[in-house]
Every structure is written in C-alpha cells, then in structure tokens.
Amino acid sequence: MTEGLSRRRVGTPRDTTDEADTLQSLSSTPVTPGFNSTQSAEEIKTDKQPLLTLMEETLLLGLKDQEGYLSFWNDSLSYVLRGCMIMELAFRRRIRISKDAFTGMTNISERPIEVISTRPTGEVLLDEALRVIKGSESKRTVASWMDLLSGETWNIAKAGYQLKQVRERLAKGLVDKGILRTEKRNFLFFDMATHPVQDPRAKDEVITRVFDTLNLPRTAATPTKGASRIGSSTGSMTDFTRYTVGQGISGQSGKLKLAPIANTRFYKGEEHNRFALLRRVSLIAAACAGSVLENPMIHMDMETRDRAVTRAEDLMDVYGHWPFKRDSPLFTNEIDSGEPGDLMVEELIASVIYVLRKMDKLI
Numbered sequence: 001m002t003e004g005l006s007r008r009r010v011g012t013p014r015d016t017t018d019e020a021d022t023l024q025s026l027s028s029t030p031v032t033p034g035f036n037s038t039q040s041a042e043e044i045k046t047d048k049q050p051l052l053t054l055m056e057e058t059l060l061l062g063l064k065d066q067e068g069y070l071s072f073w074n075d076s077l078s079y080v081l082r083g084c085m086i087m088e089l090a091f092r093r094r095i096r097i098s099k100d101a102f103t104g105m106t107n108i109s110e111r112p113i114e115v116i117s118t119r120p121t122g123e124v125l126l127d128e129a130l131r132v133i134k135g136s137e138s139k140r141t142v143a144s145w146m147d148l149l150s151g152e153t154w155n156i157a158k159a160g161y162q163l164k165q166v167r168e169r170l171a172k173g174l175v176d177k178g179i180l181r182t183e184k185r186n187f188l189f190f191d192m193a194t195h196p197v198q199d200p201r202a203k204d205e206v207i208t209r210v211f212d213t214l215n216l217p218r219t220a221a222t223p224t225k226g227a228s229r230i231g232s233s234t235g236s237m238t239d240f241t242r243y244t245v246g247q248g249i250s251g252q253s254g255k256l257k258l259a260p261i262a263n264t265r266f267y268k269g270e271e272h273n274r275f276a277l278l279r280r281v282s283l284i285a286a287a288c289a290g291s292v293l294e295n296p297m298i299h300m301d302m303e304t305r306d307r308a309v310t311r312a313e314d315l316m317d318v319y320g321h322w323p324f325k326r327d328s329p330l331f332t333n334e335i336d337s338g339e340p341g342d343l344m345v346e347e348l349i350a351s352v353i354y355v356l357r358k359m360d361k362l363i
C-alpha cells in the first residue's frame with residue numbers, strides 16, 4: 001500500500017532554477033498594497049511557520065494513538081484535508097483571492113483563487129497542490145478547488161487535479177518528523193500499514209491548543225499518571241480523569257486568547273506569529289468539519305462536549321464570514337490586523353471556513 005509514495009523533503013537546498021521561476025512568477029503577478037514579494041527580516045520572523053501543518057494537526061486529532069489508523073467510517077476527513085491545504089498555502093502567502101470588479105458581489109466561497117508565489121514551501125503535498133493550482137487553465141473558486149483536489153467531481157477530464165493518497169502521505173511525513181512510526185497490521189483478509197504515535201508530545205500540544213481555543217482547561221487535556229493517552233481505544237473510560245466544565249467557565253462566550261505553551265517543542269515562538277490565533281481557529285474548523293474534534297474529549301461528559309462543539313460552530317460562524325463578524329463576543333482584534341497584506345490571507349481563510357460550515361450540503 002505504501003509503494004510509490006514520495007517522502008517529505010527535509011532540508012532540501014533551493015536551486016537556481018527554483019529561484020528563477022519564483023522571480024519570474026512574482027514579476028508577472030500584480031502585487032497587493034502592503035504585500036512585499038521580498039520579505040524583510042521582521043516579516044520572516046513574524047511569518048515563521050510552525051513545525052506541524054494544519055493537515056498534520058487534523059490528522060493527529062483523528063488518529064488512534066496505539067492502533068495507528070483513522071476511523072473507517074469517517075468519509076469527510078479527506079475533503080477537509082484539501083481545505084487545510086488551501087488555508088496552509090494562504091498562511092504561507094502563496095495564493096490569494098483574485099480581485100476584480102465583481103469580487104465583492106459574489107459569495108465568499110465563489111471567489112476565484114490565484115497564485116502569487118511559486119516559491120517551494122518545503123512540504124511535498126503543499127508544493128504539489130500549488131503546482132496543480134498554478135497549472136490550471138482558468139481561475140477556480142475555493143469550493144471548486146476543494147472538490148477537484150479531493151476528487152469530488154463527475155467530470156473525468158478533471159480527475160487529474162485530484163491529490164491521491166493524502167492521508168498516507170501525511171502519515172509518512174509525520175514518520176519522517178519522528179512523531180509516528182510505521183507498523184504492519186493484519187485486518188482479516190489483508191495487511192495494512194499503520195502509524196501509531198511515537199512521540200506523544202506533538203499530539204499533546206495540538207490538543208492543548210484545541211482546548212485553549214474551546215475555552216477548556218488545559219488540565220482536562222492531560223491524562224492521569226500512568227494512564228493511556230487521550231484518544232486511545234485501549235483501557236476503559238475510568239482510566240482517564242473525568243472532567244466537567246463547571247458553571248464558572250463560560251464555554252461559549254469567552255473571547256479568544258493566545259496562551260503560549262510552556263516548554264513547547266513544536267510551537268516555539270507561536271506568540272510572535274501574526275496568524276497564531278487564526279491558525280487555531282482554522283484547526284478548530286477543520287477538526288469540527290472532519291468529525292475529529294470530539295476525539296480528545298472522549299473522557300468528558302456529554303454536556304461538556306456539547307458546549308465545546310457549540311463554541312466551535314460559533315467560531316466557524318464568526319470567522320467563516322467576510323468581513324469577520326466584529327460585533328460577535330467571540331471576535332477579537334488580535335486576529336484582524338487590518339493591514340492589506342494580512343487581509344488577503346484572512347479573506348481566503350474565511351472563504352475556506354465558510355465552505356467547511358456548508359459541508360453537509362456539499363457532500
């Protein structure tokens with residue numbers, strides 16, 4: 001099953017051909033005011049990307065820790081992962097919403113995407129998606145690209161746009177990063193490669209960021225000493241510390257706040273990233289739409305989970321709208337900087353979140 005899969009490029013030097021292609025693409029692309037094609041030292045610092053992409057974070061939330069595979073009944077995650085790719089490319093300033101006289105009159109999900117930089121990201125799947133979008137004969141909308149990249153189309157002529165074996169390739173990339181390991185498991189009639197968790201710190205930090213965004217205490221994200229990790233199917237529910245959100249915690253109305261993780265390995269300097277909070281909201285939207293949000297909350301009571309999911313849906317409503325709903329109690333000025341160069345990123349993120357909100361109608 002794993003034959004023919006490409007592995008992640010780690011530390012690949014950039015050659016002169018890539019530089020020439022990048023310069024040529026930037027010179028032929030109109031530049032949005034406030035966006036510099038050559039980043040300053042300050043921009044490089046504030047735009048520094050975390051070690052884990054949105055796709056990898058979402059995959060980790062859905063992965064069974066010890067078994068090393070995703071739920072066979074989850075038919076929405078593949079579509080969500082393609083949306084994560086578009087958001088990740090937007091955060092890395094490779095694509096944006098194309099602007100014309102009719103842009104403001106169209107639905108946010110129907111606004112076309114254009115490539116503004118072909119500079120390699122260092123992530124195989126992101127670079128492949130970027131090449132596919134760049135090579136399209138016409139500009140397509142956010143919803144259209146999510147359909148095409150996931151293969152959700154009846155048009156055979158457009159089957160070449162589909163990115164294949166995305167889950168397996170993401171898992172292989174996490175193996176390269178030392179987060180997962182590869183094992184072979186027998187499923188009655190066939191053998192399948194599985195990827196159990198090797199380094200639990202990565203998933204722990206992802207879950208901590210999810211709990212922060214959902215206004216849940218971090219203590220609820222950490223299992224008791226000697227217990228199996230959250231999300232593992234081994235052991236009973238009593239292996240975990242049961243936690244109930246009391247009346248003192250406003251699970252639905254609390255504003256977003258960025259609380260850095262102490263001694264973090266995978267999110268160092270997150271507080272200096274200009275899109276740190278918006279990244280967290282994007283992760284919540286992807287996890288909610290991909291039906292993996294409740295996995296790390298399985299040890300909690302039903303009321304707590306319901307309140308957390310309600311907050312996630314409210315966040316998607318606020319930030320899946322353009323402009324963001326500034327009158328909502330969940331809106332925070334820390335996300336909306338107002339700078340033109342950042343607005344083009346925020347608009348595309350809002351567009352993807354809008355599509356994720358409507359997934360029940362699309363799939």
